[in-house]
Amino acid sequence: MAQEPIDLFVDKLITDAGLNLPPDFREEYAEKLKQQVNQRLGTVLIENLDQAGVAEFTELLQKEPQPDIMALQQMFSSRIPDFNEKIRQALIAFAEEFIAAAK
Numbered sequence: 384m385a386q387e388p389i390d391l392f393v394d395k396l397i398t399d400a401g402l403n404l405p406p407d408f409r410e411e412y413a414e415k416l417k418q419q420v421n422q423r424l425g426t427v428l429i430e431n432l433d434q435a436g437v438a439e440f441t442e443l444l445q446k447e448p449q450p451d452i453m454a455l456q457q458m459f460s461s462r463i464p465d466f467n468e469k470i471r472q473a474l475i476a477f478a479e480e481f482i483a484a485a486k
Contacts, residue, residue: 393417396478400485420477427473428459436462 393416397409404412432440439458443450450458460466 389417389420392474392478393420396481399478400482402485416481420474423477424470424473427469428463431463431469432459433462 390413393413396416397404397413402409402412429437429440436458439462440455443455443458463469
């Protein structure tokens, strides 16, 4: 089964940080780390939305059923200039902070 990009990112972070974790704990730790990464990305994205973008985001979240990740990504990428670069920079910063703290 192919891994999602966020899973690959977290696995690489744990490896690059030199953390040698037992398999069960590594899985649990990776899940918590993915939550932190997603929170960081969410914060960066929200900070980069203008008022109209925040209104659109809020409207999307209030829909039933809630939008899937692709719909949200499309909204953010249409509203945030240099969307991909902002995501890339946020991930780099997160990785640097995590690895520095782990060593």
